[in-house]
Amino acid sequence: MLQFPITRGDAGGATEGTFPSRVSERLAEFLSTARWEHIPADVRHEAKRSLMNFFATSLGGCKDAAVEKAAAVLGQFAGSATATIIGRSERSDPLNAAFLNAMSANVFDFDDTHARTIIHPTAPVAPALLALAETSHIAGQRLLLAFVLGVETECRVGNAISPGHYQRGWHITSTCGVFGAAAAVGSMLGLGGERMKWALGNASAQASGLVETLGSMAKSISVGNAARNGLVSALLAERDFFGPDQPLEGARGFLRVTGENPDFSCVTQGLGEHWEILCNAYKPYPCGVVLNPVIEACLELSKEPGLIVSEIERIELIGHPLLRERTDRMHVNSGREAQVSAQHGVAVALSRGRAGLAEFSDACVADPALRSLGSKVSFVDDASYALESARVTVHMRAGRPALTRFVEKARGSSERPLSDAELEDKLRDLVQYGASGCEPEPLIRAIWSLERADDAGSLMPLAAGRGLTRPASS
Amino acid sequence: MLQFPITRGDAGGATEGTFPSRVSERLAEFLSTARWEHIPADVRHEAKRSLMNFFATSLGGCKDAAVEKAAAVLGQFAGSATATIIGRSERSDPLNAAFLNAMSANVFDFDDTHARTIIHPTAPVAPALLALAETSHIAGQRLLLAFVLGVETECRVGNAISPGHYQRGWHITSTCGVFGAAAAVGSMLGLGGERMKWALGNASAQASGLVETLGSMAKSISVGNAARNGLVSALLAERDFFGPDQPLEGARGFLRVTGENPDFSCVTQGLGEHWEILCNAYKPYPCGVVLNPVIEACLELSKEPGLIVSEIERIELIGHPLLRERTDRMHVNSGREAQVSAQHGVAVALSRGRAGLAEFSDACVADPALRSLGSKVSFVDDASYALESARVTVHMRAGRPALTRFVEKARGSSERPLSDAELEDKLRDLVQYGASGCEPEPLIRAIWSLERADDAGSLMPLAAGRGLTRPASS
Numbered sequence: 001m002l003q004f005p006i007t008r009g010d011a012g013g014a015t016e017g018t019f020p021s022r023v024s025e026r027l028a029e030f031l032s033t034a035r036w037e038h039i040p041a042d043v044r045h046e047a048k049r050s051l052m053n054f055f056a057t058s059l060g061g062c063k064d065a066a067v068e069k070a071a072a073v074l075g076q077f078a079g080s081a082t083a084t085i086i087g088r089s090e091r092s093d094p095l096n097a098a099f100l101n102a103m104s105a106n107v108f109d110f111d112d113t114h115a116r117t118i119i120h121p122t123a124p125v126a127p128a129l130l131a132l133a134e135t136s137h138i139a140g141q142r143l144l145l146a147f148v149l150g151v152e153t154e155c156r157v158g159n160a161i162s163p164g165h166y167q168r169g170w171h172i173t174s175t176c177g178v179f180g181a182a183a184a185v186g187s188m189l190g191l192g193g194e195r196m197k198w199a200l201g202n203a204s205a206q207a208s209g210l211v212e213t214l215g216s217m218a219k220s221i222s223v224g225n226a227a228r229n230g231l232v233s234a235l236l237a238e239r240d241f242f243g244p245d246q247p248l249e250g251a252r253g254f255l256r257v258t259g260e261n262p263d264f265s266c267v268t269q270g271l272g273e274h275w276e277i278l279c280n281a282y283k284p285y286p287c288g289v290v291l292n293p294v295i296e297a298c299l300e301l302s303k304e305p306g307l308i309v310s311e312i313e314r315i316e317l318i319g320h321p322l323l324r325e326r327t328d329r330m331h332v333n334s335g336r337e338a339q340v341s342a343q344h345g346v347a348v349a350l351s352r353g354r355a356g357l358a359e360f361s362d363a364c365v366a367d368p369a370l371r372s373l374g375s376k377v378s379f380v381d382d383a384s385y386a387l388e389s390a391r392v393t394v395h396m397r398a399g400r401p402a403l404t405r406f407v408e409k410a411r412g413s414s415e416r417p418l419s420d421a422e423l424e425d426k427l428r429d430l431v432q433y434g435a436s437g438c439e440p441e442p443l444i445r446a447i448w449s450l451e452r453a454d455d456a457g458s459l460m461p462l463a464a465g466r467g468l469t470r471p472a473s474s
Numbered sequence: 475m476l477q478f479p480i481t482r483g484d485a486g487g488a489t490e491g492t493f494p495s496r497v498s499e500r501l502a503e504f505l506s507t508a509r510w511e512h513i514p515a516d517v518r519h520e521a522k523r524s525l526m527n528f529f530a531t532s533l534g535g536c537k538d539a540a541v542e543k544a545a546a547v548l549g550q551f552a553g554s555a556t557a558t559i560i561g562r563s564e565r566s567d568p569l570n571a572a573f574l575n576a577m578s579a580n581v582f583d584f585d586d587t588h589a590r591t592i593i594h595p596t597a598p599v600a601p602a603l604l605a606l607a608e609t610s611h612i613a614g615q616r617l618l619l620a621f622v623l624g625v626e627t628e629c630r631v632g633n634a635i636s637p638g639h640y641q642r643g644w645h646i647t648s649t650c651g652v653f654g655a656a657a658a659v660g661s662m663l664g665l666g667g668e669r670m671k672w673a674l675g676n677a678s679a680q681a682s683g684l685v686e687t688l689g690s691m692a693k694s695i696s697v698g699n700a701a702r703n704g705l706v707s708a709l710l711a712e713r714d715f716f717g718p719d720q721p722l723e724g725a726r727g728f729l730r731v732t733g734e735n736p737d738f739s740c741v742t743q744g745l746g747e748h749w750e751i752l753c754n755a756y757k758p759y760p761c762g763v764v765l766n767p768v769i770e771a772c773l774e775l776s777k778e779p780g781l782i783v784s785e786i787e788r789i790e791l792i793g794h795p796l797l798r799e800r801t802d803r804m805h806v807n808s809g810r811e812a813q814v815s816a817q818h819g820v821a822v823a824l825s826r827g828r829a830g831l832a833e834f835s836d837a838c839v840a841d842p843a844l845r846s847l848g849s850k851v852s853f854v855d856d857a858s859y860a861l862e863s864a865r866v867t868v869h870m871r872a873g874r875p876a877l878t879r880f881v882e883k884a885r886g887s888s889e890r891p892l893s894d895a896e897l898e899d900k901l902r903d904l905v906q907y908g909a910s911g912c913e914p915e916p917l918i919r920a921i922w923s924l925e926r927a928d929d930a931g932s933l934m935p936l937a938a939g940r941g942l943t944r945p946a947s948s
Contacts, residue, residue, distance in 0.1 A: 069715045073706070077553040077567040093551040169726030174679075201687065205648075205696040208682035210718075211726035213675065218717035221710070222679040225703075232547070236695070241543045243692035244684075252643030252686035 062087025150184025174209025181230020201243015624658025648683025655704020675717015
């Protein structure tokens with residue numbers, strides 16, 4: 001269609017007086033002039049924690065059926081196999097590797113979460129950078145800087161349109177992630193301000209992903225595309241493939257088209273002073289975050305000598321009403337549904353004393369004993385509870401004393417984040433689960449020392465699979 | 475993000491009583507059961523006319539700077555070179571070829587137009603089919619059937635959300651085109667109803683493209699992606715990579731998220747009875763369609779012996795107010811802007827007697843004589859004029875008689891479509907312009923006889939470039 005000036009009926013604040021000035025340009029200028037020396041120590045460290053969690057979840061997801069199928073289909077069209085597919089023994093071209101690595105990192109929704117937007121920040125950004133780093137020679141500091149800037153970009157773009165954007169049905173990790181990946185790669189390529197703006201503009205043409213796809217494999221396509229297409233956006237911009245002047249704030253730009261009343265100041269205010277990556281959080285369990293305190297309480301209760309699973313009469317959950325609204329799912333048929341079922345989470349955590357990916361697999365869900373135990377769960381709404389708090393009370397039969405546990409601030413919440421050691425353990429656990437044959441210890445060491453690495457791409461072969469197959473399928 | 479049930483504030487008709495029933499499923503069922511024998515003769519013929527126009531514009535756009543840059547960047551990552559890039563001598567993998575061929579077909583906005591939605595229907599659909607056909611052995615009838623179904627799908631999806639979708643800022647050719655490409659490829663692969671629904675679901679995760687990018691190279695990314703990603707969507711679905719149940723009508727599905735009050739009946743009503751491709755139109759000039767009657771009048775006036783360009787005093791255009799609103803652009807600086815400038819169009823058509831791509835190039839726009847002549851244009855609004863009508867009156871100096879021409883139904887309008895012979899000529903002209911070295915006659919013959927072809931993919935080598943470079947750059 002040719003470019004005609006169109007008057008939009010509901011201009012919503014787009015009158016001349018309030019028209020935001022140069023949002024894309026100012027963001028691009030910041031991105032193209034930011035330097036490693038500007039990045040505070042806590043931000044640098046959080047970047048490495050995010051990458052630890054990224055490799056963990058990607059190594060856990062690397063053999064999921066969606067990843068297997070996508071690798072098979074896209075592999076037919078792949079170019080030179082110069083880039084690592086995390087947890088797998090075959091390699092691929094960098095675009096395809098970026099796609100698949102983003103997919104595996106996010107496929108179980110066990111990756112990181114930026115609370116204000118519910119963006120999973122790392123899955124779109126890190127794979128784009130790592131695929132390019134593997135075929136170039138990029139210092140660790142340069143990759144880490146680019147990563148911090150990519151996360152900053154996607155979260156700020158998301159802040160400007162939250163919560164309406166997700167509520168309307170946009171899969172925000174995908175739609176905003178492509179901007180993050182483009183900005184990150186643009187930084188690593190050393191793009192100047194104008195080309196950086198074009199990278200954002202090329203990303204704006206590719207922002208997609210619907211909440212409707214959650215629970216299906218199709219969700220993973222938009223997450224993979226965010227990484228791949230962000231990389232493409234910046235590579236095109238580097239060759240002067242130009243985008244619009246105002247991809248974010250324009251009358252038909254991303255923020256107005258996909259947001260209701262965008263707050264443009266979220267994109268530019270306090271750039272370089274406040275860092276969004278410091279709001280990143282890592283999940284202890286592969287579940288909806290509102291289940292965190294419930295699972296934690298159940299894991300603790302499972303260790304109590306007085307807990308005899310066969311004698312449980314009923315289990316009462318007290319929590320914020322959202323706990324019930326979002327997780328009261330008695331009959332679930334897949335591991336994916338189980339991730340948002342309090343009944344399944346409670347049953348498996350109490351009876352097995354574990355709550356990892358294996359406990360939220362299709363096979364586990366089919367266990368009749370867990371279904372029976374889950375049917376004993378009841379909810380009590382208490383709006384005075386915070387979302388990260390819950391009480392679980394297990395009532396026993398035949399006069400045995402009830403057991404109860406209150407968790408005020410669940411592990412994995414912003415006030416009780418996973419420690420560095422817990423993140424390492426998450427990676428070790430997920431390496432085990434993914435059965436890639438990858439050795440966790442050299443990878444863990446390399447992530448913590450990334451800022452001293454001369455060649456950031458050397459990380460990737462450490463995360464490759466060793467050609468093993470899963471015990472279950474061998 | 476995990477799948478939580480979210481209550482959308484503005485459900486806009488999504489109450490239970492009016493909830494549309496099985497829109498995606500019914501569309502998929504139609505697509506998977508449609509047969510060549512069901513396709514009426516006029517529809518079959520229109521499909522070939524659309525392909526004629528497609529090859530014409532793609533051969534004209536094949537060396538545009540955006541295509542050159544994208545080919546260079548993406549070529550680095552391309553797989554086996556099994557597919558033709560139209561008008562170019564290098565080949566690429568089918569996904570990349572689909573991307574580039576969609577881009578070149580649409581880059582000048584000289585491709586076809588579906589009036590109700592302003593979708594350019596062929597650019598996303600044909601390249602996906604042709605790239606796959608070239609690496610399989612597909613009969614011409616099967617490709618034509620798939621093409622008709624792809625166009626049907628994208629136009630019906632677009633109808634359901636028009637005109638609000640485009641007005642909000644969605645580049646509808648791209649956003650709906652990916653559904654068309656997925657449906658078309660799904661048909662050619664012989665997908666059953668459920669897999670066809672998944673193909674649509676995989677497409678729903680990839681629908682993107684913003685009006686803000688028009689006038690920049692970034693527009694071509696979303697058009698290319700529509701073809702490439704539609705192809706990927708169907709290939710994934712073939713391997714049971716599954717999407718959501720209601721990608722179109724779901725509460726967070728494509729139609730509700732990107733449309734205001736979607737009319738779901740547009741998708742399914744009269745399937746197999748009414749064919750959208752019969753509403754397809756082909757442009758005689760590479761301009762905004764409202765300029766068609768003006769250009770036609772000027773081309774006729776240019777042949778009048780009484781017209782002496784140096785003696786023109788002023789030029790009056792009478793037309794529907796939209797003519798002025800959309801094309802009153804005195805000072806344009808690029809060929810792209812010139813496509814929607816009445817001043818430039820009038821000046822070049824009157825003084826050169828031609829209105830092809832060369833007359834809307836950057837070089838042509840820079841001609842000071844044209845700028846001077848264009849400055850003599852004035853507009854008279856007359857709401858009684860139809861959009862396809864206009865009157866042009868040229869007033870001459872020194873007592874010479876004025877010349878005037880009224881065009882009631884412009885060439886290229888639905889009531890005066892380009893003839894088959896005119897479409898052939900358009901292809902010949904654009905082959906010349908694109909300087910690919912492609913021979914037009916064998917290609918023209920092969921398009922007209924496509925339904926008798928045993929191997930539809932054999933079309934593509936006929937449209938390849940012969941390694942020539944453009945005279946201008948040689």
